[in-house]
Amino acid sequence: MALHKLRHFVSAIADLVDTESxxxxxxxxxxxxxxxxxxxxxxxxxAYAQPSLDRYQQFLLYADARQxxxxxxxxxxxxxxxxxxxxxxxxxxxxxxxxxxxxxxxRNHDGTLRQSGNEVRLERGAVEAVSPVxxxxxxxxxxxxxxxxxxIHVYGANxxxxxxSTYPPDARPKPFISGYSNDTIPNLWDLSKESRLx
Numbered sequence: 260m261a262l263h264k265l266r267h268f269v270s271a272i273a274d275l276v277d278t279e280s281x282x283x284x285x286x287x288x289x290x291x292x293x294x295x296x297x298x299x300x301x302x303x304x305x306a307y308a309q310p311s312l313d314r315y316q317q318f319l320l321y322a323d324a325r326q327x328x329x330x331x332x333x334x335x336x337x338x339x340x341x342x343x344x345x346x347x348x349x350x351x352x353x354x355x356x357x358x359x360x361x362x363x364x365x366r367n368h369d370g371t372l373r374q375s376g377n378e379v380r381l382e383r384g385a386v387e388a389v390s391p392v393x394x395x396x397x398x399x400x401x402x403x404x405x406x407x408x409x410x411i412h413v414y415g416a417n418x419x420x421x422x423x424s425t426y427p428p429d430a431r432p433k434p435f436i437s438g439y440s441n442d443t444i445p446n447l448w449d450l451s452k453e454s455r456l457x
Contacts, residue, residue, distance in 0.1 A: 261302040277419025310336035316440040326417040338401030343426040348415040349390035364396040
């Protein structure tokens with residue numbers, strides 16, 4: 260497994276958040292790095308690519324020690340989708356396998372929610388951004404009813420610990436903290452195994 264690709268990506272995002280405070284630039288450069296990571300599908304360990312029959316899975320791949328960012332694999336079983344939800348931080352979504360459909364939403368002046376654009380199909384290799392500045396509320400679903408799709412997400416916080424909201428139809432926003440589907444994360448830092456393979 261080519262974990263050095265994930266390690267390189269994590270290092271690039273760490274350098275970026277160390278040096279860049281402009282969100283637009285951070286999203287642009289982070290999107291380019293994510294596009295490179297997902298361009299070849301040979302690095303995601305199988306343990307973080309397993310679907311569940313019950314619901315989509317959110318596997319933590321890396322969380323910055325200062326919680327400035329996190330990297331997550333989302334594994335979508337056939338036909339699975341999120342509720343309408345927000346993030347409260349910037350985020351990047353890159354499709355590694357399959358395809359996803361993302362529908363954007365926005366608040367009306369009276370606080371109600373409306374779909375603010377057409378549902379967009381994200382094919383393998385596509386990257387999309389969200390943030391409170393550019394649009395933070397959406398619903399995402401697997402574009403396929405007969406196979407798994409996987410996307411890699413990067414967020415400007417430890418997303419599994421962020422207080423967020425879902426938006427049920429005709430109801431008040433419902434607070435939630437997503438957590439993660441896994442108890443262990445990939446060991447990106449054991450370089451001894453890679454040295455033995457060289």
